[in-house]
Each structure stands twice: as structure tokens, then as C-alpha cells.
Amino acid sequence: MSKHSFTLPLHVRYGETDQMGVVHHASFISYLEEARTRFMEARGQSYAELERAGIGLPVRSLSISYKSAARFGEELEVEVWVERLRRASVTFGYEIRCAAKDRIILTAEVELACAELSGEELKVCPLPAVLESALGGE
Amino acid sequence: MSKHSFTLPLHVRYGETDQMGVVHHASFISYLEEARTRFMEARGQSYAELERAGIGLPVRSLSISYKSAARFGEELEVEVWVERLRRASVTFGYEIRCAAKDRIILTAEVELACAELSGEELKVCPLPAVLESALGGE
Amino acid sequence: MSKHSFTLPLHVRYGETDQMGVVHHASFISYLEEARTRFMEARGQSYAELERAGIGLPVRSLSISYKSAARFGEELEVEVWVERLRRASVTFGYEIRCAAKDRIILTAEVELACAELSGEELKVCPLPAVLESALGGE
Amino acid sequence: MSKHSFTLPLHVRYGETDQMGVVHHASFISYLEEARTRFMEARGQSYAELERAGIGLPVRSLSISYKSAARFGEELEVEVWVERLRRASVTFGYEIRCAAKDRIILTAEVELACAELSGEELKVCPLPAVLESALGGE
Numbered sequence: 112m113s114k115h116s117f118t119l120p121l122h123v124r125y126g127e128t129d130q131m132g133v134v135h136h137a138s139f140i141s142y143l144e145e146a147r148t149r150f151m152e153a154r155g156q157s158y159a160e161l162e163r164a165g166i167g168l169p170v171r172s173l174s175i176s177y178k179s180a181a182r183f184g185e186e187l188e189v190e191v192w193v194e195r196l197r198r199a200s201v202t203f204g205y206e207i208r209c210a211a212k213d214r215i216i217l218t219a220e221v222e223l224a225c226a227e228l229s230g231e232e233l234k235v236c237p238l239p240a241v242l243e244s245a246l247g248g249e
Numbered sequence: 250m251s252k253h254s255f256t257l258p259l260h261v262r263y264g265e266t267d268q269m270g271v272v273h274h275a276s277f278i279s280y281l282e283e284a285r286t287r288f289m290e291a292r293g294q295s296y297a298e299l300e301r302a303g304i305g306l307p308v309r310s311l312s313i314s315y316k317s318a319a320r321f322g323e324e325l326e327v328e329v330w331v332e333r334l335r336r337a338s339v340t341f342g343y344e345i346r347c348a349a350k351d352r353i354i355l356t357a358e359v360e361l362a363c364a365e366l367s368g369e370e371l372k373v374c375p376l377p378a379v380l381e382s383a384l385g386g387e
Numbered sequence: 388m389s390k391h392s393f394t395l396p397l398h399v400r401y402g403e404t405d406q407m408g409v410v411h412h413a414s415f416i417s418y419l420e421e422a423r424t425r426f427m428e429a430r431g432q433s434y435a436e437l438e439r440a441g442i443g444l445p446v447r448s449l450s451i452s453y454k455s456a457a458r459f460g461e462e463l464e465v466e467v468w469v470e471r472l473r474r475a476s477v478t479f480g481y482e483i484r485c486a487a488k489d490r491i492i493l494t495a496e497v498e499l500a501c502a503e504l505s506g507e508e509l510k511v512c513p514l515p516a517v518l519e520s521a522l523g524g525e
Numbered sequence: 526m527s528k529h530s531f532t533l534p535l536h537v538r539y540g541e542t543d544q545m546g547v548v549h550h551a552s553f554i555s556y557l558e559e560a561r562t563r564f565m566e567a568r569g570q571s572y573a574e575l576e577r578a579g580i581g582l583p584v585r586s587l588s589i590s591y592k593s594a595a596r597f598g599e600e601l602e603v604e605v606w607v608e609r610l611r612r613a614s615v616t617f618g619y620e621i622r623c624a625a626k627d628r629i630i631l632t633a634e635v636e637l638a639c640a641e642l643s644g645e646e647l648k649v650c651p652l653p654a655v656l657e658s659a660l661g662g663e
Contacts, residue, residue, distance in 0.1 A: 122559070122563070124555050124558060124559045124562075125405060125406075125411075125558050125559075125562060125572065126405055126411045126413055126554070126555045126558055127555075128405050128406040129401060129402055129404050129405060129406065130300075130401070130404040130405065130406065130407075130408045130409075130459060131300075131305055131307065131366070131371075131406075132406045133307075133406075135401075135402045136278070136307075136308040136311065137275055137278035137279060137282075137402050140274070140275035140278060140540070141275060141538050141540045141541075144275075144538060144539050144540055145536070145538045145539075148538075148539060149536070157598060158539070158597075158598070159596075159597055159598030160598075162268075162269075167269055169269065169271075169274075169315070169318070170274040170315055171314075171315055172312070172313060172314045172315060173274065173311075173312065173313045173315075174310070174311065174312035174313075175310060175311045175312075176309075176310045177307070177308055177309055177310060177311075180307070180370075180371060182573075183406060183572075183573055184571060184572070184573030184574075228269065232318075233269075233271075233318060260421070260425070262417050262420060262421045262424075263420050263421075263424060263434070263543060263544070263549075264416070264417045264420055264543055264549045264551055265417075266543050266544040267539060267540055267542050267543065267544065268539075268542040268543065268544065268545075268546045268547075268597060269544075270544045271544075273539075273540045275540055278402070279400050279402045279403075282400060282401050282402055283398070283400045283401075286400075286401060287398070295460060296401070296459075296460070297458075297459050297460030298460075320435075321434075321435055321544060322433060322434070322435030322436075406576075407576075407581055407583065407642070407647075409583075412554070412583075412584040412587065413551055413554035413555060413558075416550070416551035416554060417551060420551075438544075438545075443545055445545065445547075445550075445591070445594070446550040446591055447590075447591055448588070448589060448590045448591060449550065449587075449588065449589045449591075450586070450587065450588035450589075451586060451587045451588075452585075452586045453583070453584055453585055453586060453587075456583070456646075456647060504545070508594075509545075509547075509594065
């Protein structure tokens with residue numbers, strides 16, 4: 112998809128299915144979250160450390176287009192890349208595929224704001240330079 | 250929002266929060282699902298019965314715009330209405346508010362396809378007349 | 388079950404089922420948690436306020452005996468009571484039933500420790516007098 | 526723990542934490558489930574195939590003793606073994622540890638019944654020979 116993307120192999124958990132016999136549509140949200148966490152780690156930015164430094168990345172918007180069902184027992188691939196990088200936000204693009212069949216499960220975009228975690232209310236702030244550099248891949 | 254909308258009062262569960270101290274962004278997906286299920290019930294269409302009759306409503310797309318954080322202990326209101334009704338799909342619109350403060354938590358749209366559940370693969374089909382009538386409110 | 392018990396009516400959410408066509412066994416954990424939260428509230432002790440005062444109730448042990456399956460569309464009743472009250476812990480007993488059929492879904496026990504939330508590590512401490520009194524019902 | 530055990534390395538997902546800043550106690554249930562699924566696969570018995578053959582393993586009872594908190598960013602190890610094998614049920618034993626610190630997070634036991642999935646109600650049946658052999662490890 113992008114030459115700077117990251118792909119997380121993922122094993123569907125039984126409890127992530129629903130009675131329609133497929134992965135429940137909300138279960139994919141945790142796949143997206145886990146993929147961008149690992150992507151950031153691979154770029155040298157641990158999300159846990161970012162929070163310890165007082166910076167969080169709350170989700171501002173999210174859109175998902177479901178293409179086909181995923182099933183328990185299937186091996187999935189979650190591909191993630193930086194779609195847009197702004198002063199105080201970052202948007203990740205995603206494609207989830209069934210590894211065996213090269214079938215697309217969904218495409219998605221998730222926009223995260225950068226925010227100071229100190230106060231009662233989250234306060235938007237510019238991306239720290241080290242995070243911007245990790246996400247920009249330069 | 251709409252004169253034909255339905256509002257579900259909802260109590261945040263502790264396990265629906267995350268370590269940022271707010272309701273996790275994926276937890277809202279189950280709120281949206283529960284609100285449209287109750288909305289359909291209130292209109293005379295039980296979703297459990299629909300499935301027993303061989304018809305399901307898998308999610309085709311979903312978009313959420315998060316406006317402010319929700320917290321454990323807050324009473325929420327999930328308002329839902331029919332945004333668009335097509336031959337083989339329905340799109341619900343949503344607004345989640347904090348009841349006490351009249352603060353908007355998020356707005357969302359969820360598009361569901363109508364599908365026959367019989368085979369291995371879900372097969373899109375027209376909305377049954379009784380469902381169309383329940384959603385149209387005529 | 389107990390003359391001092393509390394019963395929470397509960398509507399199964401679609402996403403709480405799994406592909407066996409029944410409520411997934413982990414989904415009940417959030418029902419137990421929600422029932423004891425409401426029970427405490429009914430006794431005058433908000434759990435959110437308890438945490439704001441620096442006291443948490445982390446789960447120390449949990450045991451569940453599943454008796455029959457619960458299904459989407461069923462109305463459940465979650466009954467909760469104080470099974471044992473100690474200096475620095477409280478054990479809740481539970482019975483979940485299908486409201487329509489008076490069928491028992493499960494019985495459970497959950498032991499919570501009382502802990503100070505201030506430091507990096509949770510530190511066990513005696514139950515505050517106000518909490519002890521709320522749970523004791525005297 | 527057991528010479529016939531299986532250990533699954535596991536990365537905590539952000540959404541599995543709660544506002545106490547630790548992994549929510551219910552999140553571990555999906556770790557236990559995933560570990561026994563992988564254990565069975567490693568022994569040559571796919572759980573997905575078992576269900577396609579009309580046999581399910583619903584949870585009959587579950588007990589967990591929580592020893593210490595797990596946190597986002599920690600690498601966990603979920604060790605699982607067969608604790609008891611009966612004619613129509615199997616009990617798995619578990620220990621979850623923090624990989625870096627060799628700290629025990631919890632110990633657990635989960636008993637599964639063997640059941641035919643065909644009818645409306647789950648009907649207990651003897652373990653198929655191939656499953657019994659996979660779990661017995663002989």
C-alpha cells in the first residue's frame with residue numbers, strides 16, 4: 112500500500128466473534144489500535160513511554176469500510192501507514208486482509224489528536240519533535 | 250435531532266474505560282449497536298427475531314466523530330434515528346450526549362446491509378417489508 | 388437469595404455473543420461489575436467518588452459456575468449481595484437468571500481488595516468506614 | 526510448571542486497560558481462551574475445525590486468583606496445561622507472568638464441557654478420540 116507501511120500478523124480470538132459467525136465489527140477497532148502501537152514501537156516511539164512523558168493520543172475520528180467478513184481461525188494481516196501528519200494530529204490509514212486468501216476485510220482511517228494528559232481535561236498540543244520524526248520516518 | 254429519533258439512557262461500565270481515564274473509543278460501538286437494537290424493538294421489530302427468520306444486518310461502514318471524553322459515573326444519552334433507507338441497506342445517525350451537562354460526546358453514522366444468513370457467505374437482499382415499514386415509521 | 392441483595396435488570400448486547408450463538412463467557416464479567424457498582428450506588432457509595440478519594444477496589448479473585456447459556460434478546464437479572472466483609476476486602480456473591488424463564492445462567496463470587504491508588508503500586512488498606520457501613524447495610 | 530505445558534507470548538493492547546491504569550480483570554479471560562486455542566493447535570487440534578465437525582467446548586467453570594497488576598507495554602507469558610482430562614470435560618490450568626520481571630500476574634483454572642452443537646440446546650457428549658489424544662499428549 113505505502114512503501115513506509117507496517118504489517119501486523121494477527122490471530123482472531125474466539126471471543127472476538129459474534130453470533131453471526133464472523134468477527135464482530137467492533138473487534139477490529141482493537142486490531143487497528145494494536146497495529147498503530149506496534150508500528151510506533153517499530154519506529155522507536157513506545158506509546159507507553161509517550162504517556163509517561165505526559166502526552167496522549169486520543170482518537171478524534173474514525174471511519175471504517177467493511178469489505179468482507181473475517182472468521183475465527185483465519186490469520187489476518189493489519190497494514191498501517193501514516194496518511195496525514197499535521198502539527199497537532201496524525202491520521203493513520205489501514206487495510207486488513209485475510210492472509211491466506213489475499214481477501215480485503217476492511218479499509219479504515221483513524222485520526223488521533225495530540226494532547227497533554229496532566230489536567231482534568233485533555234488539552235491539544237503540538238506533536239513532540241521525537242514523535243513527529245518517528246511518524247514521518249525521516 | 251429528528252422528530253422520529255429514539256434515545257437510550259446508558260450507564261458507563263467501569264471496564265469500558267481505559268488508562269487515559271475516559272471511556273475507550275471502541276466501547277462506544279456497543280452503545281451504538283445497543284441503541285439501534287432498542288430503537289428497532291420500540292418500532293416493533295426485534296433483531297433476534299429477524300435473525301431467526303434468516304435475515305441479518307451486517308455493518309457495511311461506520312464513521313465516528315469524537316467531540317469530548319465520557320467518564321465512568323456519567324449518565325449518557327444515545328440518540329439514534331434513520332438517516333437513509335435504501336432498498337437493501339439502512340443508515341443510522343447518532344448523537345451521544347452526557348445527560349447531566351448536555352455536552353456532546355460524539356456523532357456517528359453506521360450503514361447496515363440487509364443479508365440472508367443461510368449460506369456460508371452473507372448474500373445481500375432487499376429489506377423485508379415489515380422491517381422497512383418499522384424503520385420508515387409510516 | 389439474600390434479604391439484602393440488589394437485582395439489576397440487564398439487556399444482552401449483540402456484540403456480547405460469540406459464534407456458538409450464546410453470550411460469551413467473558414461478557415458476564417462486565418455484568419457482575421456493573422451490578423456491584425449499581426448495588427453500591429443504591430447503598431449511597433458511588434464507586435467513581437471512592438476513586439476520586441484515592442481508594443480503589445481491584446479484583447483479587449473470581450470464580451464462576453456456568454449453569455446454562457444466555458442468548459441475545461433475553462432479559463437477564465443479575466442479583467448481587469455481600470457474601471463476606473473483612474477489614475481490607477469484600478466478597479460479593481452473584482446469581483444471574485433469565486428473567487422470563489426463571490432459569491439460572493450462572494452463580495459467581497468476586498473478592499475485591501481495598502487499596503490506595505496514590506502510588507505506582509496498589510497498596511492494600513482497610514475499608515473506609517463509610518464504605519464498610521454502605522456494604523454492611525447497617 | 527508442567528513439562529507438557531504451552532506458553533503464549535502476549536502483548537497487552539491499550540483498550541484492555543481500565544482507568545485504574547492496569548489491565549482490566551476481564552481482559553485476561555480472552556488471554557486464557559487464546560492460549561488454550563493455540564495450545565490445541567500446537568497439538569494438532571484446530572478449534573475451528575472441531576466446531577465445523579459439530580463439537581464445541583463451552584466453559585463450565587472458571588476461577589482466577591489475581592496476584593499482581595499487569596500494565597500496558599509489558600510483555601506477558603501465558604502458560605497453559607491440561608490439569609484434568611475426563612470423559613466429557615477438560616480442565617486447563619494457567620499461569621500468566623510478566624516476561625521481563627518473572628512476576629506472576631495470575632493463576633487460573635478453566636473447565637470446558639464437550640458438547641454437540643447441532644440442536645438448539647448444547648448437549649454434553651464424550652470428547653472425540655482425536656481431541657482426547659491431542660490433549661493427553663500421548
